[in-house]
Amino acid sequence: xxxxxxxxxxxxxxxxxxxxxxxxxxxxxxxxxxxxxxxxxxxxxxxxxxxxxxxxxxxxxxxxxxxxxxxxxxxxxxxxxxxxxxxxxxxxxxxxxxxxxxxxxxxxxxxxxxxxxxxxxxxxxxxxxxxxxxxxxxxx
Numbered sequence: 001x002x003x004x005x006x007x008x009x010x011x012x013x014x015x016x017x018x019x020x021x022x023x024x025x026x027x028x029x030x031x032x033x034x035x036x037x038x039x040x041x042x043x044x045x046x047x048x049x050x051x052x053x054x055x056x057x058x059x060x061x062x063x064x065x066x067x068x069x070x071x072x073x074x075x076x077x078x079x080x081x082x083x084x085x086x087x088x089x090x091x092x093x094x095x096x097x098x099x100x101x102x103x104x105x106x107x108x109x110x111x112x113x114x115x116x117x118x119x120x121x122x123x124x125x126x127x128x129x130x131x132x133x134x135x136x137x138x139x140x
Contacts (some may be wrong), residue, residue, distance in 0.1 A: 002087045008104050008112040009120055015040040016111075018047065018071035019101055022058050025049050026033045036101040036113060039074050045110055047074035079109055081114065091119050 015038045016025055017092050029051070039047035041106060057073040058065060060137045079097070081090050083106040094102060104112045 002079065002122075002126075004083050004085055004087060004090060004104055004114060007087065007114060007118050008083060013038065013110055013112055016049075016070060017041055018069065018074065020070050022049075022054065022063070022065040022068045022070065022073065026054065026065060034113075035115065036108065037070070038103055038113060039070050040110070045078060045080065045103055045105075047071070047076050048078045048101060048103065049074045052100075078103060080110075082106070083111055087119060087122060090114060091123075094119070 012032070014034060015120060016028060018039050018041055020039075029035065029037055034127045036048055036050040038045060039049060047070065053073055054074060057063075058068055063073070070126070079093075079099070081093070083104055090102065094114075098114050100116045102114050103110060104114050
């Protein structure tokens with residue numbers, strides 16, 4: 001069982017305040033090549049804005065990205081996971097809730113965002129390592 005520490009060690013936390021516009025958030029997401037922005041106010045996580053939110057809550061209803069604030073369209077009551085949790089447990093939780101991005105905390109401190117892609121890359125690496133081990137074991 002591996003803990004999230006193995007995945008989060010090099011993840012940059014990208015945040016914006018709820019008063020930022022969707023245009024600002026979209027530009028920042030593009031700049032950092034990420035699919036979500038954590039919305040933080042006064043040091044506390046108050047929401048998350050994802051590519052799916054952009055499509056469903058801004059583009060489809062025809063809202064202006066220049067005039068719409070994150071606070072108007074972000075997902076609120078965001079669930080977080082603790083850095084000490086296992087990758088497997090978090091993967092199961094993300095599968096059950098159909099969540100692709102989940103903020104990671106260490107106590108009260110926001111330390112990153114875990115994505116389904118991060119987990120799938122980790123799983124692929126685990127399988128490769130296991131296959132290499134088995135190949136070496138069989139050859140010896």
